[in-house]
Amino acid sequence: MIALLAALQAPAREFSRIQTLALDAGFEAHGASLADLDGDGAPEVLLALHERGKDFSRSIEVWKSGAGGALSRAERIPLTPDVVAFAHADLRAGGGEELVLFNAGGAFLWLRGENARPERILECDFLWQTADPESAFEWSEGLRDLDGDGFTDLVVPEPGGFAVALQRRSGVQGAPWGVVSRARVPEDASDEPIWESAALRRGGMEHRESNGSFSIGLSTREAVAGSDAADLLRVSEHVPAPFWLDWDADGDLDLVLQTPHALHVWTLTPAGTLSSAPQLSLSLPVVEDTARELDASYSAHVVDLDADGRADCVIFAGDKRSEDVRTQGLFFTQAAVREAAPLFGKDGRPSSLLVFAGFISGPTFKDLDGDGFPELTLRAVRPDLIDQIRSASTESIDSDLYVYRNRGGVLSRQPDVVRSHAIPLEAFQLRAEFFGDVTGDGLSELFVRDDPEHVRVLMLRAQGPKEKSTWSLLEKPLWELEVGEKARVQIPPPRKGSKPSLFILEAGHVLWVRFG
Amino acid sequence: MSRRVSASQLALACWLLASSCASELPRRSPPLAGMDEPLERIAPPDDEAARQALPKGSFTGASVGDARQSLDAMLGEPEGVVVQAVVENSPADAAGIEVGDLILEVLREPPIALHWPSEWRRLELETEPGAKLRLVIDRAGAEREVELVPVARVRSAEHEAGQRVREEERVGIVLRTATEVEARAAALGPGGGAVVVGLTRESPWREAGVAFGDLIRAVDGVEVAHPAVVVDAILSGPEDGELELEIVREQALVTLRAPLSRREQQVTEISLPPLFSYEKERDASTTSFLLGFVKYESTPAAWRLRLVWLFAFAGGDADRLEIVER
Numbered sequence: 001m002i003a004l005l006a007a008l009q010a011p012a013r014e015f016s017r018i019q020t021l022a023l024d025a026g027f028e029a030h031g032a033s034l035a036d037l038d039g040d041g042a043p044e045v046l047l048a049l050h051e052r053g054k055d056f057s058r059s060i061e062v063w064k065s066g067a068g069g070a071l072s073r074a075e076r077i078p079l080t081p082d083v084v085a086f087a088h089a090d091l092r093a094g095g096g097e098e099l100v101l102f103n104a105g106g107a108f109l110w111l112r113g114e115n116a117r118p119e120r121i122l123e124c125d126f127l128w129q130t131a132d133p134e135s136a137f138e139w140s141e142g143l144r145d146l147d148g149d150g151f152t153d154l155v156v157p158e159p160g161g162f163a164v165a166l167q168r169r170s171g172v173q174g175a176p177w178g179v180v181s182r183a184r185v186p187e188d189a190s191d192e193p194i195w196e197s198a199a200l201r202r203g204g205m206e207h208r209e210s211n212g213s214f215s216i217g218l219s220t221r222e223a224v225a226g227s228d229a230a231d232l233l234r235v236s237e238h239v240p241a242p243f244w245l246d247w248d249a250d251g252d253l254d255l256v257l258q259t260p261h262a263l264h265v266w267t268l269t270p271a272g273t274l275s276s277a278p279q280l281s282l283s284l285p286v287v288e289d290t291a292r293e294l295d296a297s298y299s300a301h302v303v304d305l306d307a308d309g310r311a312d313c314v315i316f317a318g319d320k321r322s323e324d325v326r327t328q329g330l331f332f333t334q335a336a337v338r339e340a341a342p343l344f345g346k347d348g349r350p351s352s353l354l355v356f357a358g359f360i361s362g363p364t365f366k367d368l369d370g371d372g373f374p375e376l377t378l379r380a381v382r383p384d385l386i387d388q389i390r391s392a393s394t395e396s397i398d399s400d401l402y403v404y405r406n407r408g409g410v411l412s413r414q415p416d417v418v419r420s421h422a423i424p425l426e427a428f429q430l431r432a433e434f435f436g437d438v439t440g441d442g443l444s445e446l447f448v449r450d451d452p453e454h455v456r457v458l459m460l461r462a463q464g465p466k467e468k469s470t471w472s473l474l475e476k477p478l479w480e481l482e483v484g485e486k487a488r489v490q491i492p493p494p495r496k497g498s499k500p501s502l503f504i505l506e507a508g509h510v511l512w513v514r515f516g
Numbered sequence: 517m518s519r520r521v522s523a524s525q526l527a528l529a530c531w532l533l534a535s536s537c538a539s540e541l542p543r544r545s546p547p548l549a550g551m552d553e554p555l556e557r558i559a560p561p562d563d564e565a566a567r568q569a570l571p572k573g574s575f576t577g578a579s580v581g582d583a584r585q586s587l588d589a590m591l592g593e594p595e596g597v598v599v600q601a602v603v604e605n606s607p608a609d610a611a612g613i614e615v616g617d618l619i620l621e622v623l624r625e626p627p628i629a630l631h632w633p634s635e636w637r638r639l640e641l642e643t644e645p646g647a648k649l650r651l652v653i654d655r656a657g658a659e660r661e662v663e664l665v666p667v668a669r670v671r672s673a674e675h676e677a678g679q680r681v682r683e684e685e686r687v688g689i690v691l692r693t694a695t696e697v698e699a700r701a702a703a704l705g706p707g708g709g710a711v712v713v714g715l716t717r718e719s720p721w722r723e724a725g726v727a728f729g730d731l732i733r734a735v736d737g738v739e740v741a742h743p744a745v746v747v748d749a750i751l752s753g754p755e756d757g758e759l760e761l762e763i764v765r766e767q768a769l770v771t772l773r774a775p776l777s778r779r780e781q782q783v784t785e786i787s788l789p790p791l792f793s794y795e796k797e798r799d800a801s802t803t804s805f806l807l808g809f810v811k812y813e814s815t816p817a818a819w820r821l822r823l824v825w826l827f828a829f830a831g832g833d834a835d836r837l838e839i840v841e842r
Contacts, residue, residue, distance in 0.1 A: 080586050080587055082585070082586035082588070092542060092544045093541065093542050094542040103588070108587045114680045114681055114682035114690065115681075116681075117744075117747075118590050118591060120587075120588075
């Protein structure tokens with residue numbers, strides 16, 4: 001009865017709260033994230049800004065919640081022209097998160113407020129050697145605790161590999177980043193072709209973080225009118241994206257890199273070092289060869305599927321032997337290998353296989369129900385996609401979102417959730433991703449932007465007893481908002497103990513949407 | 517089937533629990549506590565009328581700023597001053613100086629290397645109109661010499677907002693940029709000089725005689741062309757070292773030797789599970805006996821005594837002030 005009365009008396013909590021961060025005239029936001037810089041437990045909003053029409057006039061604004069939760073600008077940190085990227089993490093173990101700035105020559109801790117000054121924490125050749133005159137991007141993937149000692153470590157992509165710096169408890173005062181290793185990527189990774197893009201054709205710089213790799217392209221052209229101007233200089237640097245997960249179940253994170261022909265493994269030693277060359281190089285059973293470049297479905301992922309503390313591998317590739325367009329998902333688990341080389345075994349046979357009709361894209365592994373086993377989410381397009389585009393018989397193409405549940409390390413044979421989307425053929429990308437538990441039922445909700453002017457949150461619902469429950473997506477949105485066609489949506493990484501949130505970056509302002 | 521838990525297993529479990537709960541050691545010393553920043557010192561004095569009345573000096577037409585345009589450059593002293601604006605048809609324009617040029621040096625006997633904008637402003641004030649200034653400038657990496665002939669300034673330069681800088685690891689001090697009137701009285705250029713507006717209670721500089729309102733003119737013989745010069749000297753000085761401060765106090769020059777401090781060491785945690793534990797963080801401490809059978813917590817404002825996990829006595833400052841007998 002008391003509980004009932006308390007529930008009746010409790011004020012109804014808003015499902016979502018939208019706060020507007022109005023930018024100063026002439027400024028535009030390129031990125032937004034959350035960081036608890038003052039260590040009070042409530043995160044501040046960081047906005048990466050640029051002043052329109054002024055090259056290298058970039059800054060980071062810190063917005064803080066005041067009385068009643070109202071947000072106000074607390075600080076604007078101008079970025080020097082050499083700053084390429086920024087990140088934030090609690091590097092000093094206490095007192096809040098710190099801001100880290102990267103330039104071509106290394107990583108710097110930025111002391112804020114009246115203490116404003118940089119402190120160098122790592123000297124290295126950052127892969128992206130030149131700064132974008134209009135934006136500094138966030139590179140928080142580079143800050144993570146690799147050895148599980150509670151201190152944030154640093155991973156910086158360099159031309160040809162990674163610089164990895166570990167903080168140790170026994171670090172000498174003033175030089176806590178004493179353990180620095182450099183992992184060099186074997187040569188078969190350097191086959192990456194130089195890409196073409198509008199920016200590079202004009203003569204300029206572009207950095208990319210896609211298709212499982214980090215790349216930078218730089219071109220300088222003769223100042224000749226017309227399109228025949230030749231490149232004076234063209235540089236392309238490329239390193240594969242790192243997977244950091246425990247390879248050998250020893251409790252720390254190891255480095256796994258996938259190159260076109262092999263999977264390379266560097267295991268972290270108890271002293272916190274990585275060798276220059278990989279300890280293990282496993283030939284991929286399905287290589288990313290020249291023929292595969294046309295395989296739109298090809299991707300390889302390193303993930304711990306069965307939560308045994310050891311990395312497994314999943315490769316998606318078009319089935320070349322089939323007459324129909326279909327894609328195979330090949331699952332290699334370390335637990336299934338009894339002899340010979342780890343992971344891929346003696347003959348490279350997968351421990352299980354999934355077959356999808358048509359092409360697939362964007363496969364991700366994310367634990368959607370909090371049981372520790374990652375679910376597989378991917379999008380599939382119909383086998384007749386190419387005919388459909390060629391005939392231009394329709395203004396949209398159909399794409400299905402599939403969710404495969406992971407029960408104790410084994411994925412369902414059939415998708416547990418299917419949702420169809422019609423994507424306009426004009427330049428628009430469907431965005432559908434599970435972004436966290438909004439409702440508090442333990443299941444992650446789906447964020448969808450399937451038309452440029454609307455963003456929605458759909459509820460993932462479980463029905464039936466826990467072991468045999470079925471999942472479905474409620475079609476009626478839990479939350480919906482009309483946004484500008486050019487609005488960009490950013491989903492900040494989940495923060496411990498808080499509900500998910502979204503940033504919507506529009507001209508002149510940023511909306512911060514908090515749920516729950 | 518039930519199993520009995522032996523005392524050694526229990527002790528092991530307690531030890532494992534205690535070690536898994538151990539908090540991370542901080543990576544850096546906390547900021548020095550007890551910073552005093554008198555309210556009347558927070559804003560610089562309004563001496564604009566006095567500034568307008570000061571001699572105006574020469575006019576070059578070049579506005580300069582901090583040349584540290586990269587993180588690496590910010591780790592050390594700037595080299596040169598960067599030209600941020602050039603007035604059309606001004607002496608700087610006539611000399612061919614452009615926005616973005618780095619003015620490195622003034623060629624005279626002895627040559628003057630420029631590091632901070634206040635040094636350029638001082639040069640403008642001290643150079644007679646019509647006197648030639650030979651400058652070394654750096655344009656896109658190539659050094660060249662230019663000759664600039666300033667003219668008489670007819671209007672005071674724009675007022676420039678000051679800055680506050682803080683050092684709270686070794687000395688515990690807050691400084692603000694001196695106003696132009698204060699700086700020029702100390703024979704520094706506008707933007708130079710550092711006025712003490714905050715000190716920690718245990719700051720070694722208090723004991724050395726540094727007081728609120730003191731204008732630090734030089735540190736170890738180096739002119740304070742920007743408050744950051746003082747902070748850099750503090751941070752780069754040797755442990756247990758001293759800095760020689762040249763201070764302007766009530767229009768008189770005072771020289772002091774001010775020590776750089778070393779922190780006290782303190783025990784913050786003692787744990788003898790399950791008999792005794794003691795923890796101290798900043799101003800709060802917790803003492804516990806027999807797994808919390810008797811537990812005492814205290815902060816500067818409150819205390820609490822807990823007995824047998826249930827019975828508690830707590831107290832601390834009331835919400836009223838004591839009546840002070842005069």
